[in-house]
Amino acid sequence: MVHLVRNAQRPIWLMLAAFALTGQAPSGWVTVHATQQSPVLSGFAAVQSGTDVTIIAQQQGVLTGVTVAPGTSVQPGQTIARLGGPEIAAALAQAQGASNAANATLAAEQSKFADQLSTQAAVAQAQANAQAAKARLAALQATTLLQSPVAGQIQSLAAGPGAALLAGQAVAVVQPDSGAWVRAVLYGPQAATLAPGTAARFIPADGQPVQSVTLRGVLNKQADGGVVLAFSGLVLQPGEAGMLSLALPPHQVLLVPSEALVLDDGRWWVMLHDAKGDHAVQVVPGAAEGAQTPILTGLAAGDQVVVQDAALLYHRGIAALYQPPD
Template sequence: MGLAKASLTTATLVAATGLLMALAPPALAGSITLAPVSLPVWKAVYGQVEARTTAPARARIGGTLVSLTVTEGDMVTAGQVIGTLQDDKIGFEVTALDAQLRALGAQLDNAQAELSRGQTLLDRGVATTQQLDLLSTQADVVRNQIAATEAQREVVLEQAKEGAVLAPADGKVLTVPVTEGAVIMPGEAIATIGGGGFFLRLAIPERYASLLEQGASLRVETGQTSASGTLVKLYPQIENGRVVADVDVGALPTAFVNARLLVRVPVGKRQALMLPVAALTSRAGLDFVTVKTAQGTSERAVVLGEVDGETIEILTGLAAGDQVVTP
């Protein structure tokens, strides 16, 4: 019987040891000592999506807009014909100049005939050299009149070509303030082209002007996701109590120009305790971390702040110098 009791006691100890080993926490992989780190203080402002360059496509002559081939949102290239103007007076001017050229041609034929007869009379001794020179001058005058009229005709034809409205640059059509059939004055804008890419323009309260740094990284909310941007330019002039700044964003949505996006701008520094997210344990809606103490290890409840990559801010529950166990 004694032997049986001894065997039972041994089996009970082995089973209890196995249960304790199963319930024991996993072996500790390491620990970190908390120390304050500097984090940026973010100021939330709104920025507008704007084109780097905005150029109007203007009419070079006056007339009636007979065709318009673009609308808002279309992409165009520099030199592309986006509309055509027609001025009926140009056709009438060309017709009038053609008639003048025919009349001058007839005058030139007559002047050359007179010059030929004068040369014949001079050879016979009937006419004088002075008379021949006068006839030659008259023929030269008619030739010059023909050259001037032809040049004037080329000018009118070039004006007709200028009825084509050209896109001034590559980009997106932002506005088209006119319609087909409208009467257009010289220099009037047919469309506005936004080119050179897009950027965000911010207007930040002037009290933060001294805290802004060119080249600083920003956070931009682009809808469902967020993107990083760079503060590329600070304008020295303050307008309406605000500093104007430009932000370059790689993944900037450009479907809508002048769309407003939320931007978080760093306007200062603060001290915070950061901890790897993997060191946290959540139970019953609370967050715990394991801390090394002189008596061993213990769990502490903590209140969490913002997540920054793989680390998270600890608002309360820990202090600088605490050793936190990490997996």
């Protein structure tokens, strides 16, 4: 990645001046390619000993389908109620429509590709869009189910059928039967979309053996954006702390050489090489991975980006802004 500052003097000015005098464009570009990645979420975790667990609403809605009462025994992952209402119905309809539209676009691109009227890059992009839309729909559907993250008994209900709930509002308190469970805090948009039953690893800080644990539910969200999750396992020692590591399903990402990225005024750019010539395109990069950086938005598989002297080419149009030193 290249960082340039507008008020830089001699080095950048000399490069820009040389470029303006020679009129020679930098050469060397690469094709953006897609690859499969399996991201890993990790965060601080601690083993809890039978602490009461509060089940909350993850989004605004109306409480429906309550299946428990105080004293009812519940199992990990058991649905105790559902969220409905016009807001959720509208959000689900919109997400379903977006997923249907993405699938239709994918089918159209695949048909055109079969007739040699489309490219593999266009099909790959349509497939990625369809997968993302499907994931958003599944995540939204999951938040409509209020589930117990642990085995135990319903100690109390904070709301009844028909109650209008806000995101983060308590619905029920579960008193665990016995044994310990892991409380973990994870960050990132994927953390809130994890489904009960997802496998993870609890890594004790004191060097004890790594334990396999299973996600039982989302407890709440912290003010800093952290998602608090509950996991259960076979051999857990109350009070033990460590890290929780969770591998996400593989997904397609676009990678470019990090040197192709130029930072200007707080925004990232690449120089796209196509039939129109070389021109700047704004992108949103992810975290660099060695010499490669994933691109979240702004490019498609098959695009070509300039690598050699990308910053010089990007700044050729502002050479007049730089003055030679006295």
